[in-house]
Amino acid sequence: MFDIVVAADLDWGIGKANGLPWPKLRGDLQHFKRITQAASEGQRNAVVMGRKTWESKEVAGRPLPSRLNVVVSRGELAVPAGVVVVHSLDEALSVGDAETIFVVGGAGLIRAAIERPDLRFVYLTRIDQRFDCDVRMPDLDARGFVRDAWDGEREAEDFEVRYRIERLRPPPGT
Ligand SMILES: NC(=O)c1ccc[n+]([C@@H]2O[C@H](COP(=O)([O-])OP(=O)(O)OC[C@H]3O[C@@H](n4cnc5c(N)ncnc54)[C@H](OP(=O)(O)O)[C@@H]3O)[C@@H](O)[C@H]2O)c1
Numbered sequence: 001m002f003d004i005v006v007a008a009d010l011d012w013g014i015g016k017a018n019g020l021p022w023p024k025l026r027g028d029l030q031h032f033k034r035i036t037q038a039a040s041e042g043q044r045n046a047v048v049m050g051r052k053t054w055e056s057k058e059v060a061g062r063p064l065p066s067r068l069n070v071v072v073s074r075g076e077l078a079v080p081a082g083v084v085v086v087h088s089l090d091e092a093l094s095v096g097d098a099e100t101i102f103v104v105g106g107a108g109l110i111r112a113a114i115e116r117p118d119l120r121f122v123y124l125t126r127i128d129q130r131f132d133c134d135v136r137m138p139d140l141d142a143r144g145f146v147r148d149a150w151d152g153e154r155e156a157e158d159f160e161v162r163y164r165i166e167r168l169r170p171p172p173g174t
Contacts, residue, residue: 003120004104
């Protein structure tokens with residue numbers, strides 16, 4: 001089983017010019033850190049990202065601390081020690097040594113991930129605005145994903161950008 005963590009605007013935009021389309025949303029970054037880092041004592045989680053996300057402004061080739069960083073690329077990549085490069089999502093989801101695996105983007109990986117029967121939750125930050133985006137993910141509402149009862153759900157606002165953090169489950173019966 002694995003989870004997805006992603007933030008999307010009203011049109012499911014997630015990226016612009018290899019970065020995030022919106023200003024730094026402190027509460028969302030805290031949520032991302034908390035959810036991806038939370039592991040049992042002596043364990044750690046894995047974050048799986050596409051090569052462009054690895055090279056994006058936010059990550060910039062620096063591994064996210066306290067998590068196993070897994071980068072998916074069809075090519076070869078020079079990465080710091082401890083970072084794992086794999087060539088498919090299948091391979092990424094079979095890395096050992098991780099309590100929970102989180103697919104954290106970008107769009108190509110998410111597109112493949114939402115088709116899988118072993119997807120458990122999507123932690124979705126719904127940004128309540130439209131931004132100029134050049135990368136979009138699929139519309140999860142149209143695909144029948146459902147809001148899951150979760151005590152971490154909340155609304156927040158940073159830099160006059162409102163957003164709601166939700167947890168979704170794949171369509172029932174899939
Ligand atoms: N809003 C959010 O929560 C969020 C999260 C993450 C990223 N982003 C943004 O999204 C943008 C990047 O996303 P993106 O969709 O353009 O790129 P991406 O998915 O991060 O990276 C694409 C690359 O990853 C590799 N890849 C992806 N799927 C693969 C698969 N199934 N098998 C093998 N390799 C695969 C390929 O690498 P090679 O070309 O090396 O073969 C592909 O070119 C940036 O703007 C970033 O800031 C936003």
